[in-house]
Amino acid sequence: MDPLPARPYFLPGGFPSPEEALSPGAEEGNDPRPGPRLRPLDISEFGTFKDSKAAPIHGWFQYPAGFSYRAVEFALDWNRLGRGDRVLDPFTGTGTTQVVCKGRGIPSAGTEAHPFVARIARTKVFWDYDYAELQEAVGRFQAHLRSSREEARHAAEESVPPLLGKCFSPSNLRGLLYAKQEIHRRAPPPFRDLFEVALIGALRQASGAATGWPYISPRKRITEKDGIDTFLSQLDRCVRDLGGTPPRFRRTPAEVVEGDCRQSPFQDASFTFAFTSPPYLNNYDYADRTRLEGYFTGFARSWGEISQKVREKLVMSATTQVLRSRFRTTDILEPAVWDASPAVAEEIQRKVDLLTERRWEKGGRKSYDVLVGQYFNDLTRSLKEAARLLRRGSRYMLILGDSAPYGVHVPTEAYLGRIACGLGFQSYRLFPLRSRGDKWRSNPQRHQVPLKESLLVLER
Numbered sequence: 001m002d003p004l005p006a007r008p009y010f011l012p013g014g015f016p017s018p019e020e021a022l023s024p025g026a027e028e029g030n031d032p033r034p035g036p037r038l039r040p041l042d043i044s045e046f047g048t049f050k051d052s053k054a055a056p057i058h059g060w061f062q063y064p065a066g067f068s069y070r071a072v073e074f075a076l077d078w079n080r081l082g083r084g085d086r087v088l089d090p091f092t093g094t095g096t097t098q099v100v101c102k103g104r105g106i107p108s109a110g111t112e113a114h115p116f117v118a119r120i121a122r123t124k125v126f127w128d129y130d131y132a133e134l135q136e137a138v139g140r141f142q143a144h145l146r147s148s149r150e151e152a153r154h155a156a157e158e159s160v161p162p163l164l165g166k167c168f169s170p171s172n173l174r175g176l177l178y179a180k181q182e183i184h185r186r187a188p189p190p191f192r193d194l195f196e197v198a199l200i201g202a203l204r205q206a207s208g209a210a211t212g213w214p215y216i217s218p219r220k221r222i223t224e225k226d227g228i229d230t231f232l233s234q235l236d237r238c239v240r241d242l243g244g245t246p247p248r249f250r251r252t253p254a255e256v257v258e259g260d261c262r263q264s265p266f267q268d269a270s271f272t273f274a275f276t277s278p279p280y281l282n283n284y285d286y287a288d289r290t291r292l293e294g295y296f297t298g299f300a301r302s303w304g305e306i307s308q309k310v311r312e313k314l315v316m317s318a319t320t321q322v323l324r325s326r327f328r329t330t331d332i333l334e335p336a337v338w339d340a341s342p343a344v345a346e347e348i349q350r351k352v353d354l355l356t357e358r359r360w361e362k363g364g365r366k367s368y369d370v371l372v373g374q375y376f377n378d379l380t381r382s383l384k385e386a387a388r389l390l391r392r393g394s395r396y397m398l399i400l401g402d403s404a405p406y407g408v409h410v411p412t413e414a415y416l417g418r419i420a421c422g423l424g425f426q427s428y429r430l431f432p433l434r435s436r437g438d439k440w441r442s443n444p445q446r447h448q449v450p451l452k453e454s455l456l457v458l459e460r
């Protein structure tokens with residue numbers, strides 16, 4: 001990988017320049033090559049999806065767990081990555097890292113364990129359409145839907161889980177289901193996934209129930225929009241965005257593997273950089289949050305099916321994933337964590353024990369003890385795998401937050417940095433991005449611990 005750029009970037013107060021931060025010995029001007037100059041960046045939003053919402057391609061599906069595409073741009077600039085590199089995102093999500101890489105002609109690959117989310121990412125990184133054919137196919141399909149509104153209104157009822165009936169009026173839902181059916185009937189294969197992603201992206205925009213993430217509140221009503229119209233304009237957006245992609249990079253590889261980052265199919269030392277945001281230890285249930293889309297597409301029809309198809313494949317980050325009988329909390333950490341860092345393993349075990357006590361005090365409801373232990377087991381395995389995939393001398397950057405279940409502070413990012421150093425990484429550094437979870441200030445029932453989001457930088 002290229003050394004760090006010569007001139008410090010223009011970064012907001014407190015955030016160090018790459019030289020100060022990552023190579024303390026380097027003096028400004030040592031590197032004769034001109035570095036790219038950055039605009040001032042609002043790093044506090046790096047961990048949120050706010051920037052990505054309106055951005056071309058990134059905004060096709062508003063994944064609340066996504067992060068800012070600007071964070072990836074920043075990382076690529078900071079590390080001076082180019083077309084000779086290959087970037088890994090172990091927790092690909094909806095593909096933010098890979099969309100940015102592809103836009104610069106940088107090959108990338110990643111794993112995403114949630115099958116439905118992996119499909120969205122795969123669609124977002126496929127740009128190799130014959131553009132004239134795409135425009136034609138979209139125009140034809142739009143004309144068909146516009147002219148068959150009557151049919152849509154009288155389409156046969158499809159039996160769907162009740163949640164859908166709470167989000168849409170019967171006629172609107174019928175229209176959306178009709179659009180789905182017509183995609184399957186009429187959209188030719190290279191375009192089918194794109195049409196479906198456009199339709200999925202329209203769901204929350206059209207819903208008459210407040211479907212803002214993370215929770216759907218069926219009782220909170222908002223203005224419902226016509227589903228078919230919303231879908232048609234989503235399709236326009238997709239065509240426009242694809243038209244704006246750089247033609248010379250449309251075939252740059254961006255591989256999205258539906259699978260587990262703890263056991264990925266990629267070769268040893270085949271990446272020169274990695275960037276990701278793993279699940280936080282914050283009780284966010286990815287399977288639950290995509291229920292609306294899962295039910296609509298028929299990917300799952302019940303809570304049980306969602307659990308089986310999604311939950312069990314993901315690293316543990318929510319107490320809803322915990323089956324308590326499977327774990328012994330007194331000795332929960334796997335040997336890999338102890339081998340990587342006995343001191344951190346001991347600290348984690350102490351937090352787990354404390355959480356077992358708190359659980360009894362709180363009436364035995366939430367299994368945060370199991371969650372914390374298992375989270376570090378899972379993340380340790382993912383770091384070990386990343387160490388295998390990354391070339392020596394390369395860098396792995398992660399956006400992540402700490403947490404305080406039942407008021408017990410768990411410095412996730414520091415623990416993971418220390419664990420990584422026992423798994424083949426040479427060093428770690430932490431840069432705070434923002435404070436978060438300030439709700440505790442106004443809610444005495446919640447914990448009193450200020451939380452933050454940080455950038456963890458690992459040197460391989």
Ligand SMILES: C[S@@+](CC[C@H](N)C(=O)[O-])C[C@H]1O[C@@H](n2cnc3c(N)ncnc32)[C@H](O)[C@@H]1O
Pocket residue numbers: 063065066067090091092093094095096097111112113114117259260261262276277278279280286313314315
């Ligand atoms: C914070 S999100 C990443 C969001 C992503 N940056 C984006 O652009 O949408 C974490 C992702 O990790 C995925 N995940 C959880 N366990 C996984 C595993 N074992 N292997 C791969 N992905 C996993 C979740 O489904 C989720 O999409």
